Amino acid sequence: MAVTLIKVLESEKSILRNFxxxxxxDLSNFTINLDVEEDGLFHYKELDKFWEAEGLSPYFIKLDHKIIGFILLLERPFLKKNNDYGINDFFILNKYRGKGFAIQxxxxxxxxxxxxxxxxxxxxNKRAVAFWKKxxxxxxxxxxxxxxxxxxELCLIQTFIV
Structure with a gap:
């Protein structure tokens, strides 16, 4: 089974919003800063900025053409300091976790x-910390x-060069 990364098109915004x-x-288990809204959903109000600001790059993670997650990559010129890239958000559906697809x-x-x-x-978020160490x-x-x-909130920040 082949894992691919595909840039999310603006026309696919509603799919990314659902993910x-x-x-x-999932993240609300580990942070005091997230809570469900009155409509019963978690909202990411900054989603539209992904297509407005240069350097915000959303990617779908696909497994044989099926979306199983996403990565939000921060790049220049959005990033202004020492780093070329930042992995801001990374998500894999529960069904596909622990099978090596995320590392791929x-x-x-x-x-x-x-x-x-x-x-x-x-x-x-012990699972995320363990994942990145792996x-x-x-x-x-x-x-x-x-x-x-x-x-x-106390966070771990890792920097590295690839």
Whole structure:
């Protein structure tokens, strides 16, 4: 089964919005900054900016032409400091987790977009922290890690070059 990364078209915004709702639901387990809205959904109000601001690049993760997740990649000129890229949001549907598809997606991204990266996880999200440590180990990536308080929550931030 082949994992591919496909840039999300603006015409596919509603699909990405649906996936973001699932992602935010999962993330709400680990952060005080997310809660369901009155309509029963989690909303990402900044979604439209993905097609308005240069350097915000959403990708669908597909498995044999079926969408199984997404990556939001931050790039220049959106990023202005030391990093060329930042993986802002990364999501795989529960059904496809633990099967190696997420690492395949990250590996494809790193082959396509090489440079200085940063990745951040809320420290309470143990699964995400473990996933990124596995990525660094399996792909033999030397990384530097630090903790920082962001929006009132303790986060791990890793930087590395691919």
């Amino acid at each position: 973001y709702t699932l992602y935010l639901h 997606a990250v590996e494809k991204l790193f082959k396509e977009k090489q440079g200085q990266y940063f990745v951040m996880q809320v420290t309470e 990525v660094y180990e399996e792909l033999n990536i030397e990384h530097h890690e630090r903790q920082d308080l962001i929006n009132g």
